[in-house]
Amino acid sequence: MNIGDRVRLLHANEEGVITRISSGGRIEIEIEDGFKIPAMKNEVVVISSAERQYFGDGIKEEVVKNPQNITPQSAQEAGIFLAYLPINDKVLSVYLINQSQRNYISIISEVYGDNSQTLLAGEIAAKSNKKISEKTIATFEEWPTLSCQFIPIHQKIERTEPSFERKVKFKASSFFKSKSKIPQLDKNGYLFKLTDNNTKEIDIKQLNESLAPSPKPKAPIDMPKPASSIDLHIEKLTKDYPFMSNSEMLQLQMETFEKNLNYAIAHGMDHITFIHGIGNGVLRKEIHKYLSQLKNIKYFQDEQKSPFGYGATLVKIS
Known part of the structure; x- marks a missing residue:
C-alpha cells in the first residue's frame, strides 16, 4: 500500500487516493470531491487494476480536470x-x-x-x-x-x-x-x-507597471496592537461557521493568524501565542509551515501551558 494507490473503505462507500501514510497504520485518503478523510490501513482495500477492468471504478475514460484545469493529455498532441x-x-x-x-x-x-x-x-x-x-x-x-x-x-x-x-x-x-x-x-x-x-x-x-517604482508611498495602514494570545477556533471568529466548508474555515483562520502576527511584529511585541486546538492538526500544520518561511521569527514551538494543553503555538519574534 503506497501513496497514489486507489483504495476503497471497507465499511463505507467512499473510494479515493492515498495521499499520506503515517506511523501506527494511519493513512489519509482524498476522495473524489477533494475532501480528505483519515483511516486505518486495515479499514481499506486497494482497488486492483483487474477489478477496475472487470467491474469499473466509476472513472470515465475522458479528460479529468482538477481545479486549475491541468489535464492529462495524449502524447501525440501539440503544446x-x-x-x-x-x-x-x-x-x-x-x-x-x-x-x-x-x-x-x-x-x-x-x-x-x-x-x-x-x-x-x-x-x-x-x-x-x-x-x-x-x-x-x-x-x-x-x-x-x-x-x-x-x-x-x-x-x-x-x-x-x-x-x-x-x-x-x-x-x-x-x-x-x-x-x-x-x-x-x-x-x-x-x-x-x-x-x-x-x-x-x-x-x-x-507587468512593467508593477515593476516600476511607486511615485508615492502608500498611506500607513492602521495596525491595532493584538492581544498576547489569539484564539483561532472558528466559533470565535464567525457565527456563520455552520454554513462554511472546511477550506473556507481554514482560510479565515489563516487570515486571522497572519493579520495578528503582522500586527505583533509591527508593534515590536516580544512574543504572541496562537490557540489552534488539537483537532486533526491541519491548522497547526499550516501555521508552522508559514512560520518556517519567515526570517524575523526567532523560533516557534508548541505551547505546553495548562490552559492550552498542546493546542497552541508560541511565536518568539526577533
Missing part, C-alpha cells in the same frame, strides 16, 4: 506539457516538454506564499524538453504551487503570439489518474498540458 517521470517507486523527475513548433522563453518557479524559488529560466526550443527538478511521492501534499510563464520567440515577421502564464497545484485524486506515454521521452509517467483555452495571457503593460 507545452509538464511531465512527471518515475525514477523509482518513490521519486519522480519533473520535465518541461515543448511539443509545439515554436521556441519559448520559460520561467518556472515554486511559490511559497510571498516567496518563490526559480527552477528554470531560459529558452526551450521547439520539440525539446528540459528537466526541472525531482519530487518525492511521500511529500506530495507539501508540493508547492508551480508558477509557469511563457514568452514566445518570433524568429521572423509574423502575427504576434501572446505570452501566457499558468499556476499549477495538483490534487491527488486527479494527479495519479493521469498516466500517459510521455512525448519525446517515450516512457510512461504523469502528463499535464499547460497550453489550452484556459491559459492566462500575461499583460506586459501591467
Whole structure:
C-alpha cells in the first residue's frame, strides 16, 4: 500500500487516493470531491487494476480536470506539457516538454506564499524538453504551487503570439489518474498540458507597471496592537461557521493568524501565542509551515501551558 494507490473503505462507500501514510497504520485518503478523510490501513482495500477492468471504478475514460484545469493529455498532441517521470517507486523527475513548433522563453518557479524559488529560466526550443527538478511521492501534499510563464520567440515577421502564464497545484485524486506515454521521452509517467483555452495571457503593460517604482508611498495602514494570545477556533471568529466548508474555515483562520502576527511584529511585541486546538492538526500544520518561511521569527514551538494543553503555538519574534 503506497501513496497514489486507489483504495476503497471497507465499511463505507467512499473510494479515493492515498495521499499520506503515517506511523501506527494511519493513512489519509482524498476522495473524489477533494475532501480528505483519515483511516486505518486495515479499514481499506486497494482497488486492483483487474477489478477496475472487470467491474469499473466509476472513472470515465475522458479528460479529468482538477481545479486549475491541468489535464492529462495524449502524447501525440501539440503544446507545452509538464511531465512527471518515475525514477523509482518513490521519486519522480519533473520535465518541461515543448511539443509545439515554436521556441519559448520559460520561467518556472515554486511559490511559497510571498516567496518563490526559480527552477528554470531560459529558452526551450521547439520539440525539446528540459528537466526541472525531482519530487518525492511521500511529500506530495507539501508540493508547492508551480508558477509557469511563457514568452514566445518570433524568429521572423509574423502575427504576434501572446505570452501566457499558468499556476499549477495538483490534487491527488486527479494527479495519479493521469498516466500517459510521455512525448519525446517515450516512457510512461504523469502528463499535464499547460497550453489550452484556459491559459492566462500575461499583460506586459501591467507587468512593467508593477515593476516600476511607486511615485508615492502608500498611506500607513492602521495596525491595532493584538492581544498576547489569539484564539483561532472558528466559533470565535464567525457565527456563520455552520454554513462554511472546511477550506473556507481554514482560510479565515489563516487570515486571522497572519493579520495578528503582522500586527505583533509591527508593534515590536516580544512574543504572541496562537490557540489552534488539537483537532486533526491541519491548522497547526499550516501555521508552522508559514512560520518556517519567515526570517524575523526567532523560533516557534508548541505551547505546553495548562490552559492550552498542546493546542497552541508560541511565536518568539526577533
